[in-house]
Amino acid sequence: MSIHTRIVDDLIANDISFVTTVPxxxxxxxIEEVExxxxxxxxxxxxxxxxMGLCAGAYMGGKRPAIIMQNTAIGVTINTLxxxxxxxxxxxxxxxxxxxxxxxxxxxxxxxxxxTKALLNQLHIPTYHFHKEDDVEELDAILKYTFMCSKxxxxxxxxxxxxxx
Amino acid sequence: MIxxxxxxxxxxxxxxxxxxxxxxxxxxxxxxIDDQPTNFYMLGTMGLASSIGLGLALAQEKTVIxxxxxxxxxxxxxxxxxxxxxxxxxxxxxxxxxxxxxSTGDQPTYAGRKTSxxxxxxxxxxxxxxxxxxxxxxxxxEAAIASAKMTVIVAKCESGNIKVPVITKDPVxxxxxxxxxxxx
Numbered sequence: 001m002s003i004h005t006r007i008v009d010d011l012i013a014n015d016i017s018f019v020t021t022v023p024x025x026x027x028x029x030x031i032e033e034v035e036x037x038x039x040x041x042x043x044x045x046x047x048x049x050x051x052m053g054l055c056a057g058a059y060m061g062g063k064r065p066a067i068i069m070q071n072t073a074i075g076v077t078i079n080t081l082x083x084x085x086x087x088x089x090x091x092x093x094x095x096x097x098x099x100x101x102x103x104x105x106x107x108x109x110x111x112x113x114x115x116t117k118a119l120l121n122q123l124h125i126p127t128y129h130f131h132k133e134d135d136v137e138e139l140d141a142i143l144k145y146t147f148m149c150s151k152x153x154x155x156x157x158x159x160x161x162x163x164x165x
Numbered sequence: 166m167i168x169x170x171x172x173x174x175x176x177x178x179x180x181x182x183x184x185x186x187x188x189x190x191x192x193x194x195x196x197x198i199d200d201q202p203t204n205f206y207m208l209g210t211m212g213l214a215s216s217i218g219l220g221l222a223l224a225q226e227k228t229v230i231x232x233x234x235x236x237x238x239x240x241x242x243x244x245x246x247x248x249x250x251x252x253x254x255x256x257x258x259x260x261x262x263x264x265x266x267x268s269t270g271d272q273p274t275y276a277g278r279k280t281s282x283x284x285x286x287x288x289x290x291x292x293x294x295x296x297x298x299x300x301x302x303x304x305x306x307e308a309a310i311a312s313a314k315m316t317v318i319v320a321k322c323e324s325g326n327i328k329v330p331v332i333t334k335d336p337v338x339x340x341x342x343x344x345x346x347x348x349x
Contacts, residue, residue: 041223044247046243046247049213050212050216050241050243053210053216053244060343060347061224065220087209088340089336
């Protein structure tokens with residue numbers, strides 16, 4: 001089973017049926033899998049804060065949402081995470097490609113990578129870092145934890161996890 | 166007519182519908198005019214009323230009306246292609262276009278100058294777009310609800326605000342009450 005199938009199987013097993021995405025090269029496979037699965041309504045967003053708005057609406061409509069995006073989006077979405085997702089206490093699993101880590105070819109990506117965990121920490125967002133392929137074993141428990149505590153939760157997935165850039 | 170006149174006018178039409186109301190004065194005015202459990206008041210996060218409304222409309226079958234402003238749509242312009250390409254026939258986006266950022270002191274927006282939001286919505290692929298004068302909003306909204314077609318309404322009105330108290334309700338209470346109304 002591919003890592004992409006494995007991840008999307010876990011989303012579906014946790015009753016996640018509304019997924020919004022802003023693409024990243026590392027996430028291409030998982031986004032393709034989300035699009036292919038009939039159990040999930042896939043709504044691509046133009047910007048990640050827009051995506052979080054879509055997820056908030058879907059959640060209030062009775063669906064479990066998730067967002068798939070790049071770590072640069074943390075810079076875009078701080079206000080939305082704080083004044084919408086956290087303030088109204090809504091669950092939001094965030095599957096994030098952690099660009100700018102080991103094996104990164106694009107220098108500029110390292111600039112945001114060095115701030116990513118600090119920002120998530122400052123926002124009191126529970127954060128998990130998938131570095132090795134086996135780390136995916138925790139995804140199911142992380143998703144359950146997210147809906148248990150009704151918080152945004154970050155799952156950072158780096159290039160090593162994806163098997164190279 | 167100014168925004169609060171439109172809200173007073175349409176209050177009987179929207180009181181039984183699910184409403185996502187824009188941040189600042191629009192929410193404060195609607196809250197004062199006709200507070201309903203079917204109203205979701207945005208206390209922060211400028212620009213996302215249309216996105217929240219679309220997500221809600223895609224997730225369940227009841228009619229959803231997002232009450233937005235020209236300034237907020239300009240802030241989240243990416244919303245219009247997303248709306249156009251993810252058709253939810255139970256979704257109405259009502260943009261109250263007074264050509265100004267009302268909640269922050271009536272600074273002019275580009276929608277009050279050369280930019281037509283109705284033309285932009287059409288160019289983005291929204292199939293049913295209606296621009297109307299303030300006096301016609303109630304009838305236009307009623308027709309949109311009856312049509313069961315996804316509709317973007319651009320309601321042109323004058324700039325101006327009334328004195329309203331801020332909303333002091335707890336956000337989680339607003340959300341919980343709203344979700345109960347969605348399920349009910």
